[in-house]
Structures are given as structure tokens and as C-alpha cells.
Amino acid sequence: MARVLRPKDREVTAERLLDSSVRNSYQPDLDVDWDAPLVAGKIFLPEERVSLYGTELWERLTPEERIELAKHEIGSITSVGLWTEILLMQLLARYASDLDPRNPHTHYALTEIGDETRHAIMFGKGIARLGLPAYGPPRIVRKLAKLFGAVIDGPAMFASVLVVEETTDRLQRSMLDNDDVQPFIRMINRIHVVEEARHVRYAREELVRGLESLSRPMLELHRLVTAVVAYTIVDIMVNPGVYTAVGLDPRQAREVARDNPHHHETKRWMAEKIVEFLGEVGMIGGPSKRFWRKAHLL
Template identity: 80%
Template sequence: MARVLQPKDRDKTAERLLDSSMRNSYDPDVDIDWDAPLVEGKSFMPEERVSLYGTALWDRLSPEQRLELTKHEIGSITSVGLWTEIVLMQLLARYAADLDPRSPHTHYALTEIGDETRHAIMFGKAIGRLGLPAYGPPRVVRTPAKLFGALIGGPAMFASVLVVEETTDRLQRSMLDDERIQPMIRMINRIHVVEEARHVRYAREELVRGVGSLGRRALELHRLVTAVVAHTVVNVLVHPAVYRAVGLDPREARAVALANPHHHETRRWMAEKIVPFLTEVGMIGGPSERIWQKAHLL
């Protein structure tokens, strides 16, 4: 694929993405009716993608409890998504600081920061509108992530961004035309999917350009960083406290979810697009591939 991509092509891609951003972007304050009532009985995510689906604990839940769990799980995923958007903004700002300010490539990086700012606000409003806690990742993840945001760049940065964006994108795309899902959730997903498609194109091309210049030892380091990010993110998407909201013991329910074969399959399904790409360009392989397997992404 893109072993043929050259740095000079960056501006051509950026010009297309800037044009698309000008023609096809959203304003969540205008395009989402935040005052519209939720539709009674509609779910907040597909039940078959809930972490406990297919287990004895799931079978014990009433329809009302299952509906409530979909709300809290999507709220947890959204909280983590909001946090990763902010980390991405930090990475992009540091990346753009070293670029030529006259370049369309730089202009698109700055445009993407603007997109991510709107997305973070949109996610925050959604969590508040649903009356949910700001679950997010635990401190044990937030603290080293600050170091990641300050130090990591190059292929590991772009690969990590792609892991986060493309796994959640798969879940969001599955809800766009699903009439079982709350209209507000579907509109949020539509906005995010349309705008993230540009971000994915930008990151994929830059990853391909960067990975070809890595020596063997550097490649293994970038692979390791990416694998650790992937493992960490998928493991914090569902906060244990979501289970307490439906009367379950968080420790027991999390243990059941982590051992749930159906949940493992959902993780692999979410990663179906990004894993082959990262494998093709050489960012999955070597000793760190075991981390992907432990995360049930391979």
C-alpha cells in the first residue's frame, strides 16, 4: 500500500482533507437537539456489544437493568473517548509545533485539533445529558498517559491514535442506522464517524511514511508502545463501576466480563479494520504481538 507514499504527498492529502473539512463538518451545539427527550425503551448501544452479554449475569438482568447497563457502558466508553481526544490534542499540538506553519499539512493538524475540541465538548455534554458519572480511565492509566503525551511521537503516536479511533469507530458505525438506538446517540456517532474518517486518513498516511525509516530496534520499541496502548485502552473502556448501577458487584461483574468469550469476540470485531493495517505496515509483530493477543484484539 503505501510504501510508495512520499513526504511530498503530505500537502496534497492535507489540501483534500481541508477541503472536506470546510464542506462537511458539524457543530454539535446546532446539529444535536440536546433538549429533545430520550425515547422510552430505546437502547444506548447494541445489547450484543455489552460486556456481559452472553453470560449468566446478563441472563439474570431484567429488561430494565439491561437497558440501564447499555446507558452506563456507552457512558464509560464515551468518557474514555473524551479523555483520549484530549490526549490526542496534546500530541497533535506538539507535533504541529515542529512543522512548517505555511504547510497545508500543518494546517490540517491544527484543523484536527479543532475537530477534537468540539468532539470532547460533545462527549461531555452527552454524558451530562444522560445523567451519568464521568467514568474515564483510572489514575493508574491517567498518570503514565501524561508522560506518553509529552514524549511519544512518530509511528507509535500515529499507530496509537489509530487504535483508539478505529476500534471505537467500528462500534459507532454499527449504530448509525440501528433503529434500536437512541436518536441522540446515533447523531453523536454520525458526527464523530464523518469527521474521524479524515483524521484516520491523515494518521494512516503519516504512519506509513514514518515506519519505513525505522531500524529494527526502533521498530520493536514503537511496536511495544503501540501494543501497550491498545491493551490499556480496551481494558479501561468499561469502568467496573458501571455494573454497580444495575445492582451487580463490580469486582464479580468485571471478572465475568474479562472472561466472557462473547466480549473477547466483540473486541476482535472492533479491531477488525485496524489490526490488518498495522500488521501490513509492520507495526504488529515480534515479541509485543503477545500483548495484542492478551487483549483479545488478535
């Protein structure tokens, strides 16, 4: 970042974010019409963002099957997002426990936990409303995440949070004004985009502050942790089980998706803004950069 963030900037930012939280927050139970019927012919995800788009398998699917696959893929992405929201709550609670409870910075951390709680419930209700499985991440990732959550802190924690939040945010923003997308999906996206903007501001500033005191060896460690998280998150967003919903072999379809240049471009596009930011502040570089390339994010 071009400027150095002074200690008092932390409280100034927190005050502004707290004020915004009062003025611009939603209640998903009330603001989403959970009983509204889905609109016939409306999509759940733009075709070009579906993992098999442009492949021979995609060409074999009927228009109805393509819509169905897109529905399951947005359900899978949402399931992973829900899971990461819960992890984030745990990380923030641990982070806030070491802060001064009198300060606005602490108050905003607790406010964000409240936001994430509502988001997780909203995502869960959305998945149920669409009649989809709770795909989520594979078991091994769930187990490793428990270890990750117990030890990660500082810049790697905030950078990892930003990778998750900003990749999904870009996908959601792209659908806000797309009239072809189900209104139900667009409203959930709108709520999440508005409230996540505050979370991103908070995390970006804390990341920059944390980097100011890092030694070179510790910087490389935080870079590595962040790169592994980024690689993992973009890899697990689409659960292979989604392909079964349209009669495809999940293993074959997953391999096709992994080799699909259109899917690679979608991953890069989703992560473009956060990759640019992390590069600017020095969180991408050194040996760990290969993980970003392998994930098709560079």
C-alpha cells in the first residue's frame, strides 16, 4: 500500500464501519422472500461461469441440464462459502479475545461475527430452498482446516479471509444486475456483497498493518500459508457430486473441468482483484508463487 497506516487509523476505520453497519445492514429472514416461487427459465449462474462450459461434455447437455448443473454448482460454491464463514467466525472470535474490549476496533470484529452468522444462516436456507445437497468441502480439507484455524493468525489469517471473500464477491457482483438470474439468487448476492464490502476494508487494513513488522522468513511463511489456502479454495468450490445431478460421471467430469481453459479463466477472473492487491502489498512472491500459478490464479 502506498501509505503507512497509523495506529489511530484502526479506530477511525472501525468507527466508520460500525456506523455503516447500523445504516446498511440486512435481515435475511425478512429481506429475502423465501416463499417466492422460482422463475421458470431463469438461470442460477451465468453459463460462462459453469465449470464445464465450452467442453465436449457441455455440448452434450440439453439446455435444461445446463441450468440444472449451474444450480448445483452455485449450491456447491455457496456450501463452501457457508463453511468458510463459520471458520471466519472462529478466527475472529479468537482474534477479538486478545483485543481491548473498550475499543471500536474490537466492537467491529464482534459486529462482523454477527454479520457472518446471518450470512451462514442465509446460505443454509438458500441451499435448502433450492433443494440441493450440502456439498461443502471434502473430509480431508475439513480436518486440515481445524488445524489451520487453531494456529493461523496475523497477515496469513487476514489474507486467507480476503481470498475467500473477494473471489466469491466478484462472482456475486457480476450477477446483481443480470436479469437472467433468478431474483432469489440476486437478492442473496446483494445482501452478501453490501455487507462483505465492510469486512474486506477491515481485513485489508489489518493485513497491511501486520506486514509492517514481519521479518523476511516470517513473510515467506505467511505467503506460503496464503498460497496453499488460495489453491485449496478454488479447487474445492465445485464438488464433483454436482455432475451426478445431470447424469455425468463425477470423476470424468471433474478431470474435464480441471483441464478446461474456460474454467481456468473463471478462476483467474474471480481472484483478479485480490491477487492484484496481495501482489501490491508483498503477500505474493517467492517460492510459494508456484501455488498461485498451479491454481490458475496468475
